[in-house]
Amino acid sequence: xxxxxxxxxxxxxxxxxxxxxxxxxxxxxxxxxxxxxxxxxxxxxxxxxxxxxxxxxxxxxxxxxxxxxxxxxxxxxxxxxxxxxxxxxxxxxxxxxxxxxxxxxxxxxxxxxxxxxxxxxx
Amino acid sequence: xxxxxxxxxxxxxxxxxxxxxxxxxxxxxxxxxxxxxxxxxxxxxxxxxxxxxxxxxxxxxxxxxxxxxxxxxxxxxxxxxxxxxxxxxxxxxxxxxxxxxxxxxx
Numbered sequence: 001x002x003x004x005x006x007x008x009x010x011x012x013x014x015x016x017x018x019x020x021x022x023x024x025x026x027x028x029x030x031x032x033x034x035x036x037x038x039x040x041x042x043x044x045x046x047x048x049x050x051x052x053x054x055x056x057x058x059x060x061x062x063x064x065x066x067x068x069x070x071x072x073x074x075x076x077x078x079x080x081x082x083x084x085x086x087x088x089x090x091x092x093x094x095x096x097x098x099x100x101x102x103x104x105x106x107x108x109x110x111x112x113x114x115x116x117x118x119x120x121x122x
Numbered sequence: 123x124x125x126x127x128x129x130x131x132x133x134x135x136x137x138x139x140x141x142x143x144x145x146x147x148x149x150x151x152x153x154x155x156x157x158x159x160x161x162x163x164x165x166x167x168x169x170x171x172x173x174x175x176x177x178x179x180x181x182x183x184x185x186x187x188x189x190x191x192x193x194x195x196x197x198x199x200x201x202x203x204x205x206x207x208x209x210x211x212x213x214x215x216x217x218x219x220x221x222x223x224x225x226x227x228x
Binding site for chain 2: 035037043045046047048060062063096098101105106107108109110112113114115
């Protein structure tokens with residue numbers, strides 16, 4: 001079964017960019033849709049940001065992040081990345097990568113990374 | 123955007139009691155509804171997919187029902203480890219999550 005390990009916590013200044021990685025282990029990396037979901041501090045609500053396909057590199061972003069988020073993958077090391085630019089304090093959150101299980105479970109998100117805390121502060 | 127409204131925001135119950143959580147969608151989503159459990163400091167865990175199918179390893183006390191716009195997650199008899207946050211999610215082209223229901227110990 002697949003297991004995702006994310007990169008460590010980040011502290012960034014307003015206006016900067018952050019790049020979070022998510023490495024898959026324990027299963028083949030082929031043809032996943034890997035999504036990014038974030039959660040505001042104190043167990044705020046969950047917000048979907050978009051997905052990247054591990055095979056093709058194709059992407060689909062939530063409208064509110066269009067132009068500010070870039071999701072990529074490096075299949076050679078079974079890793080996907082999420083880069084968010086022009087950071088503000090509103091981007092302070094825990095960022096999760098998660099796998100879309102496709103037809104196996106009606107496109108729900110079955111495996112999750114441990115989360116990466118991004119803090120934006122001057 | 124499809125909005126999911128969860129109720130109640132907080133449910134105060136005792137171990138052994140039955141918990142009934144509601145999720146209402148702003149438009150029909152067929153059965154593309156999932157439920158997740160989240161505990162402090164942990165990632166969400168998939169409980170139910172396709173509105174009523176239990177994910178691998180999920181105990182039988184968890185059940186889901188509904189279709190269209192109205193969905194329910196039922197925990198038949200609360201165990202101590204079930205006190206947590208619960209989110210519903212619709213899995214259309216643009217996924218969204220409900221605001222969550224906190225199940226707390228009374």
